[in-house]
Amino acid sequence: xxxxxxxxxxxxxxxxxxxxxxxxxxxxxxxxxxxxxxxxxxxxxxxxxxxxxxxxxxxxxxxxxxxxxxxxxxxxxxxxxxxxxxxxxxxxxxxxxxxxxxxxxxxxxxxxxxxxxxxxxxxxxxxxxxxxxxxxxxxxxxxxxxxxxxxxxxxxxxxxxxxxxxxxxxxxxxxxxxxxxxxxxxxxxxxxxxxxxxxxxxxxxxxxxxxxxxxxxxxxxxxxxxxxxxxxxxxxxxxxxxxxxxxxxxxxxxxxxxxxxxxxxxxxxxxxxxxxxxxxxxxxxxxxxxxxxxxxxxxxxxxxxxxxxxxxxxxxxxxxxxxxxxxxxxxxxxxxxxxxxxxxxxxxxxxxxxxxxxxxxxxxxxxxxxxxxxxxxxxxxxxxxxxxxxxxxxxxxxxxxxxxxxxxxxxxxxxxxxxxxxxxxxxxxxxxxxxxxxxxxxxxxxxxxxxxxxxxxxxx
Numbered sequence: 001x002x003x004x005x006x007x008x009x010x011x012x013x014x015x016x017x018x019x020x021x022x023x024x025x026x027x028x029x030x031x032x033x034x035x036x037x038x039x040x041x042x043x044x045x046x047x048x049x050x051x052x053x054x055x056x057x058x059x060x061x062x063x064x065x066x067x068x069x070x071x072x073x074x075x076x077x078x079x080x081x082x083x084x085x086x087x088x089x090x091x092x093x094x095x096x097x098x099x100x101x102x103x104x105x106x107x108x109x110x111x112x113x114x115x116x117x118x119x120x121x122x123x124x125x126x127x128x129x130x131x132x133x134x135x136x137x138x139x140x141x142x143x144x145x146x147x148x149x150x151x152x153x154x155x156x157x158x159x160x161x162x163x164x165x166x167x168x169x170x171x172x173x174x175x176x177x178x179x180x181x182x183x184x185x186x187x188x189x190x191x192x193x194x195x196x197x198x199x200x201x202x203x204x205x206x207x208x209x210x211x212x213x214x215x216x217x218x219x220x221x222x223x224x225x226x227x228x229x230x231x232x233x234x235x236x237x238x239x240x241x242x243x244x245x246x247x248x249x250x251x252x253x254x255x256x257x258x259x260x261x262x263x264x265x266x267x268x269x270x271x272x273x274x275x276x277x278x279x280x281x282x283x284x285x286x287x288x289x290x291x292x293x294x295x296x297x298x299x300x301x302x303x304x305x306x307x308x309x310x311x312x313x314x315x316x317x318x319x320x321x322x323x324x325x326x327x328x329x330x331x332x333x334x335x336x337x338x339x340x341x342x343x344x345x346x347x348x349x350x351x352x353x354x355x356x357x358x359x360x361x362x363x364x365x366x367x368x369x370x371x372x373x374x375x376x377x378x379x380x381x382x383x384x385x386x387x388x389x390x391x392x393x394x395x396x397x398x399x400x401x402x403x404x405x406x407x408x409x410x411x412x413x414x415x416x417x418x419x420x421x422x423x424x425x426x427x428x429x430x431x432x433x434x435x436x437x438x439x440x441x442x443x444x445x446x447x448x449x450x451x452x453x454x455x456x457x458x459x460x
Contacts, residue, residue: 009057019455020046021074026447027362029439031395031419034355035114037101038123038348039082042361045074051083062089066100076158076348083124094133094147099126105181106194106255106269108293110393111306111381114354116273116289117198117251121355122347125175127151135183143187146180150223153202155348160208162349164366168210170342172218176201176226176246181253194255201226202342203246216341217245247339249275252282260297267293273353275334278316284334285314289354299385310356310377312336315405333405336373343368356399358445372401372413372445389426395419401445415443421453431459 021028027042034040039047051068068083085098101124104115114121131147138144152174159169181196203226204218217225225245255269271289274280279287291308317332337345337353345352346368349361356377360368377399385391397417403409421437434456441449 011055012053013055014052014460015050015458016460017049017455017457018047019049019453021451021453023449023451025441025449025451027441027449028453029419029441029449029451030355030397030415030417030446032437032439032451032453035109035120037082037120038350039070039080041072041075043074045072047072047075047080049082060091063087080123089133092132092134092136093130095130097128099124104271105179105196105198105251106253107271107291108295108304108306108381111293111304111383111395112291113289113308113310113356113377113379113381113397115251116271117200117249117345117353119352119354121359122350122352123154125151125153125347127175127177129177135181135187137187141184141186143183144181145183147178149175149177151175151177153205153347155346158348159343159368162366163209163368167365167367168208168213169368170205170207170216172205173202173342174204174218174223176203176223178227188259190259190261192257192259194253194257196253197250198253199248199250201229201246201248202339202345205342207341211340247342247345249273249337249345250280252280263297265293265295265297267291267295269293273312273336275336276316278332279334283316286311287314301384301386302382303385304383306379306381308377308379310354310375310379310399312357313374313376313402315374318405335405336370338369338373338404344370356397358401362446371404371407372409373404374402374408375399386422389424391423391425393419393421393423399445413444415441415445417441417446433457433459 021032022044033042047070049070051066053066055064064087066083066085070080070082072078072080081099083100085096085100087096102118103109103120104112104118107115109120127149129147129149132145133147135143135145156171163169177200179198181194183192183194185192204222205216207213207216229244229248252272255267257265257267259265269291272282273288289308289310291306294305296303315334315336344360346360349359351357351359357370357375358372360370363371377397379397381395383393400412400414402412419437419439421435424434426432437453439451441447
């Protein structure tokens, strides 16, 4: 029985979307493929997508259920469960189960090149998560949030089909995530400092082919070992017994924001990626994503700007060793995003992190690892409003790669990518929006490509 003070609020919404991309050259251009939650393709493609969301409240409880499906031609699969989840909130506590799109922490998803550990570049991972999803003020000038989850990768079929002769893959991979953030400053105040850390882990599954194939640990004890990072069992692979079980990686974040009372805000931020304690202790020099963001509080021809510098060339030094080795230190040659027991930090071929580090889906030989993870890049993104019915987003990126620490390439590969996207939201056609974009790649990394992309979206 519902008490008389309980209030029941309900909201049912749905949408349908059609999209298509065509290109000339080797592939669909970089910025028409990247940071689209994996709903994209290197090939000419078309898709139709639809979803239903139901939000309702009961007193202090909030609920949301959503199903978001797509049927496609030219993708890595013809049927995609893009999102399917239930989200439950009680006061500051949150819980969700299922597959949901996720963006980079603290970054502008539309304009940034993407986070160093999570960028919204690959398909969502189904998971069960609990925590504090939004900042809760524990002191007048201190807020915190944090979450913990377990999930799994869904690309067994893709890996089995795409792996090349002489290479290996791992099926039934599990996933663990934990994060914590602090916000220092008065909410809605002039100055705010945000700091945080995320830790992600690939674990379990079965390695098919390569060195030490077999069971990588799929029992309940393995879930505990990755929650409290520790050595793998003696019956597991030698490498995981000597080091930590699973492929651990994550990011350290710091962001300082100044907000003008009425006109604008400016932020400076750093996303430091780590694969072990050496980079976690910032022994990787200038590696990381360094950025500035300007955001206007008013509609204008330029309402937002992001400028970023990305570097992954240091990797805590050129040599890696154990404490008793001639190297005399641990860490070094960190080989970001690669691992000896798990494919690269990918899902359905797309890198989960910043797309300026070329995803293994570009590899022509079926290698599931990152071949070009030592990168220097600059990126510019900006957006604005043209009129009451028109707005735009634009991006320019330049990157060059040096291969990997273990496999440097004899000639540096360079690439230039640009992107212009226009949105038309007619007032006379309620719920309709249209998006058209042009993009260009020039260089050795992604090829010379020109692409056109069109989307039509209707909300009910």
